Amino acid sequence: MNWSLFFGELVSGLTLGSIYALIALGYTMVYGILKLLNFAHGDVYMVGAFVGFFVLKWLGGPLAPAVTGWLAVAIMFTVAMLACGALGVGIERFAYRPLRNAPRIAPLISALGVSIFLQNSALLLWGPQFRDYDTFDLVGVKSYHIGTNFFISNVQILTISVSIGLTILLALVISRTRTGKAMRATSFDRDAAEMMGISIDRVISFTFFLGSALAAAGGIMFGLVFGQIFSLMGFTAGLKGFTAAVVGGIGSIPGAVLGGFLIGLTEAFATGYLPGGSVYANLYVFALLIVMFLIRPTGLLGSPVIQKV
Amino acid sequence: MSSLGGGQPGEGGLPAAAPEPVDAPDRVKVGVDEWVAEAEGRRAARSGLTGALVRVWERLPAPARLAILIGPFAIFPFITNEGNLYRYGLITIIYALLALGLNVVVGFAGLLDLGYVAFFGVGAYLYGIMASGHSGHHLQAEIAIPIVVISTALFGLLLGLTSWRLLGDYLAIVTLFFLQAFVIFVNNANGGLNDFSYPFVGKVDLTGGSNGLDQIDPLNFFGYHITTTKGYYFFTLISITLLMTMLYFVNGSRTGRAWRALREDPLAAEVMSVPVNRLKLLAFMFGAATAGFSGTIYGAVQSGAFPGDYDVGLLITIYAIVILGGLGSIGGVVIGALVVNGAPELLRSSSNARFLFYGVLLLALFIAMRPWYKPVVVLLGTIAFGFAVHGIASAVWSRGTAGHIEGGGQLGRALEHWVLLPRNTSSIAGWAYFALIVAALVLTLLRGWWRALALIPTLYLASFVWENKLVEQVSGATRLILLGGLLVVIMNVRPSGIFGTSRVEIA
Numbered sequence: 001m002n003w004s005l006f007f008g009e010l011v012s013g014l015t016l017g018s019i020y021a022l023i024a025l026g027y028t029m030v031y032g033i034l035k036l037l038n039f040a041h042g043d044v045y046m047v048g049a050f051v052g053f054f055v056l057k058w059l060g061g062p063l064a065p066a067v068t069g070w071l072a073v074a075i076m077f078t079v080a081m082l083a084c085g086a087l088g089v090g091i092e093r094f095a096y097r098p099l100r101n102a103p104r105i106a107p108l109i110s111a112l113g114v115s116i117f118l119q120n121s122a123l124l125l126w127g128p129q130f131r132d133y134d135t136f137d138l139v140g141v142k143s144y145h146i147g148t149n150f151f152i153s154n155v156q157i158l159t160i161s162v163s164i165g166l167t168i169l170l171a172l173v174i175s176r177t178r179t180g181k182a183m184r185a186t187s188f189d190r191d192a193a194e195m196m197g198i199s200i201d202r203v204i205s206f207t208f209f210l211g212s213a214l215a216a217a218g219g220i221m222f223g224l225v226f227g228q229i230f231s232l233m234g235f236t237a238g239l240k241g242f243t244a245a246v247v248g249g250i251g252s253i254p255g256a257v258l259g260g261f262l263i264g265l266t267e268a269f270a271t272g273y274l275p276g277g278s279v280y281a282n283l284y285v286f287a288l289l290i291v292m293f294l295i296r297p298t299g300l301l302g303s304p305v306i307q308k309v
Numbered sequence: 310m311s312s313l314g315g316g317q318p319g320e321g322g323l324p325a326a327a328p329e330p331v332d333a334p335d336r337v338k339v340g341v342d343e344w345v346a347e348a349e350g351r352r353a354a355r356s357g358l359t360g361a362l363v364r365v366w367e368r369l370p371a372p373a374r375l376a377i378l379i380g381p382f383a384i385f386p387f388i389t390n391e392g393n394l395y396r397y398g399l400i401t402i403i404y405a406l407l408a409l410g411l412n413v414v415v416g417f418a419g420l421l422d423l424g425y426v427a428f429f430g431v432g433a434y435l436y437g438i439m440a441s442g443h444s445g446h447h448l449q450a451e452i453a454i455p456i457v458v459i460s461t462a463l464f465g466l467l468l469g470l471t472s473w474r475l476l477g478d479y480l481a482i483v484t485l486f487f488l489q490a491f492v493i494f495v496n497n498a499n500g501g502l503n504d505f506s507y508p509f510v511g512k513v514d515l516t517g518g519s520n521g522l523d524q525i526d527p528l529n530f531f532g533y534h535i536t537t538t539k540g541y542y543f544f545t546l547i548s549i550t551l552l553m554t555m556l557y558f559v560n561g562s563r564t565g566r567a568w569r570a571l572r573e574d575p576l577a578a579e580v581m582s583v584p585v586n587r588l589k590l591l592a593f594m595f596g597a598a599t600a601g602f603s604g605t606i607y608g609a610v611q612s613g614a615f616p617g618d619y620d621v622g623l624l625i626t627i628y629a630i631v632i633l634g635g636l637g638s639i640g641g642v643v644i645g646a647l648v649v650n651g652a653p654e655l656l657r658s659s660s661n662a663r664f665l666f667y668g669v670l671l672l673a674l675f676i677a678m679r680p681w682y683k684p685v686v687v688l689l690g691t692i693a694f695g696f697a698v699h700g701i702a703s704a705v706w707s708r709g710t711a712g713h714i715e716g717g718g719q720l721g722r723a724l725e726h727w728v729l730l731p732r733n734t735s736s737i738a739g740w741a742y743f744a745l746i747v748a749a750l751v752l753t754l755l756r757g758w759w760r761a762l763a764l765i766p767t768l769y770l771a772s773f774v775w776e777n778k779l780v781e782q783v784s785g786a787t788r789l790i791l792l793g794g795l796l797v798v799i800m801n802v803r804p805s806g807i808f809g810t811s812r813v814e815i816a
Contacts, residue, residue, distance in 0.1 A: 107800070113625075283490050
């Protein structure tokens, strides 16, 4: 067995998976509270990557940043997460809130519209070309190895650990704070929560803020790991993020992370091992989604839904 | 675009679902049979010119309505040239045909199928594989079309099977992923280095990869080749007339009623022993077959199938058509196709696009604002505001007026004295675009005269962004931005679509 290939795909799968996990968290939170599939989420992720890029440019570019590389990365994360959080709140306020009591199909179509709007606005303003993050010059990519076959770079370690760190933070916010309690109450029964004095609008806005900020972090990680971003990157990533959320069990936070890593690993190993994998990896992810739906429609960690009229 | 309707979120944003409190509250309650029975009456009570038109329209017998919708299309080829017939006529009807199929899936049965245009692509590619110089086979159309229709229906059946286990939103994502999978597949299935090796046959060049499948044969029925645009036009027109007639009868049939029950409430329908799963599959198959059929025509018309044609852009276009026409409305689809396809085609030349842009703004202003003097004030205010800004800018910031308008024309030349045209626009226009979105959103929060007042600089900003940024990519990104915005605005203002009748919601 070719261990070097195996470990290579393992590490790249974990890296990809941690990005998908961050996107999936946003889907799963919004779905848990609003029962809404937020199609625009993938595009928020793309906007996050671009905000990060422009912050980097404003700091002097990857070749001569005004501050040291890692600090620049930290600033990029902060600004992009705040900006995209605001974007998410805005999307919810104007595209979804007026439709909260509409038939189910209306907000879905509205979300599709927002997605197309964002994607093409990016195309109009920033063009279709690739933008370079230039991670090599920015932070100096180093590769560590354990034994002869296992290699991992510092950017990959950063991506995986930031993703896990943000997830733990999110879990703490949801389980320990008053707002988190309000979120759980809203998710459980919106009307009852409102009657108990919870401001539903604020809780939903906060949920969108958190989800979008996490997506922005994912977008920057993508830029750091792959070195390049482009204005159409949101669509496929959004699909996979949602797949991750579904595979893990929608509405469940640990499920989203688990699903994210599963999708990332599937994609990486399909690329390495399956026939036609280098171009058809996404088809294998799709197959996983279908199989998952047929075997366990509620996902790995999801609880069965009881339909009510 | 999102400034046009403005949105009335204060009114609940959903006229369709909210019962109008027209009757005395002690007599009629929402959901009671009596209330439902009176829905027709309330609709007929719509006032003004539109109300009268709707009443006349609804009183017409079905054949007359069909004739009114199709008649102009039948005359169109005789009063126009080849190019216009292709762009405005043929493509519009193909889109309408495609949208009719989607209307069955989404409008009748209420299944949000986002993989729909994949079937359109499957149709074009399958026909291309069976009859093109690329593949080397040349099947007659009378054999190829039934094969395409049956195989796309089977594909629809397969995709529809997932709808047994999935609720609405899950289905949406699975189908969207299916579309993505289709696009990836046709982009790569050229028998190249990375392609699959199929059992028994090995590597085959199925789709030509990203270059597309070229040299598709013209449709060839029993040796008679359709070669002219006019021929394809009439072929498609006859097909759509037949399909509309068929759908009219299906809509009134047992199946049509069952589909509507399924759309309104799947669980309740199932409890009432409606065979939900079978109906879902039927809707999927019907939609897929229609899409496959129109894909065949499209492939033959284009004499090629190219992966970029069957992507999310087309999906949004078709959805916009169906939604504009009103979900579930058969005739509305034709009008929706006319608007959605015709308008962007007009957008192709920038001076036409300019007339359309300002025309639509004006129209929307006068439709959305009451009483009549309000839009007049806004219009005059905007014109005065523009000249004032332009005057100040030419005095203090000469670079801001140095540019020239794209395309020119009489309106264009006049506008050069009104709208700011900086020489190097890219970054300024980018920020202005951003500011315009924010301004349009803020506008939806304002009421009364404040909104009218805020509209003045917003309109000016809109024309600034249009002339400096949007006009650059009228047939590409701008078109999709407008369609995307349109979907959001329609969903927020009038979810039943412009020509759709509002549904009776049973609370």
